[in-house]
Amino acid sequence: MTDKSKQDRVLIFDTTLRDGEQSPGATMSHSEKLEIAALLDEMGVDIIEAGFPIASEGDFEAVSAIAKMGLNAVICGLARASTKDIDRCWEAVRHTRQPRIHTFIGTSPTHRAIPNLSMAEMETRIHDTVSHARNLCDNIQWSAMDATRTEHDFLCRTVEIAIKAGATTINIPDTVGYTAPRESAEIITMLLNRVPGADKVIFATHCHNDLGMATANALAAMQAGARQIECTINGLGERAGNTALEEVVMALKVRNDIMPYRTGVDTTKIMNLSRKVATVSGFAVQFNKAIVGKNAFAHESGIHQDGMLKNAETFEIMRPQDIGLADTSLVMGKHSGRAALRMKLRDLGFDLADNQLNDVFVRFKALADRKKEVYDDDLIALMQDQGTHA
Ligand code: KIV
Ligand code: ZN
DSSP states (O other): OOHHHHHHBOEEEEOIIIIITTSTTOOOOHHHHHHHHHHHHHHTOSEEEEEOTTTOHHHHHHHHHHHTSOOSSEEEEEEESSHHHHHHHHHHHTTSSSEEEEEEEEOSHHHHTTTTOOHHHHHHHHHHHHHHHHHHOSOEEEEEETGGGSOHHHHHHHHHHHHHHTOSEEEEEETTSOOOHHHHHHHHHHHHHHSTTGGGSEEEEEEBOTTSOHHHHHHHHHHHTOOEEEEBGGGOOSTTOBOBHHHHHHHHHHTTTTSOOBOOOOGGGHHHHHHHHHHHHOOOOOTTOTTTSTTTTEEOSHHHHHHHHHOGGGTOSSOGGGGTOSOOEEOOSTTOOHHHHHHHHHHTTOOOOHHHHHHHHHHHHHHHHHSSSOOHHHHHHHHHHHTOOO
């Protein structure tokens, strides 16, 4: 690998099994978690955050079992800034070839007020817990929870302490989805410019979607120098969710001209994982969700269908096959035109002359006005009524 390609590589840290599962109602079973971990690994994510081992016996068991699966990805567990949490996390992740301990503390004024720690006490806590973790494991991620609402001077100081204590990845979470793209980039730039030792660690971005900007904020942080993007399948996560893995990965693929960064993800596995996570979490994917929604590659209007039949680039910026879907779907409805109807009927075995098509088209439009979507069976019935068998 050349130095250039090293610089352009962005690590994908998937937290579907930890932050995703924290979504109210999204609990997954032990075997479902193992199945998802295997699929994530196969897809090529770099780091799998498998759970929060001290949170429950079940979480501990799941993280340990995933760590024993012999996966290629780094397996990471979450721990609060306490030696008890960190020890439990280590117990769970230590079975894998590349374990990571991820420890965090809330650094913003709002979050500091909860444990009621002064800034000096918090600095000591960060130093002690990161050093403790580093004595157990070489790969330590430290997160400044609510970093985007933390005073810049204090954020710089805490990051410096974590680096000196042995952290190898520094995560700057937008815990409440509060930041906006320019600010997200400026924070990373500031840390890279001001913190001694910043060039020796990887900066990570971890965004929530409360204002619908998680993907934009993650990409902005990456353009400013973050080299790890934390995300979840389908954007599953607390409240409005996390940055969606499929969105960042496809944005980097489709707009590689302006964002020349590589990931190790095989995008053709995205759809399968999306369906799996939707099924096991019980969180259906909204129809118009970017990349993986039912309508993301579907076209109903006549102008769009006609354009798609002539050249797919007219209304698609990526191909459905890129994410593992068989093809574009032309949905027959009241907005559909003659060209799509002709093609659909041909696929069903009915090859019509122009005058026959005109007649069927009138009856199809009348049906489409009564029904939201006209299915293949409806079209066959329409043809049978007419007695026009192929
Ligand atoms: O959103 C957040 O701040 C988190 C941390 C635990 C990294 O999920
Ligand atoms: Zn989070």
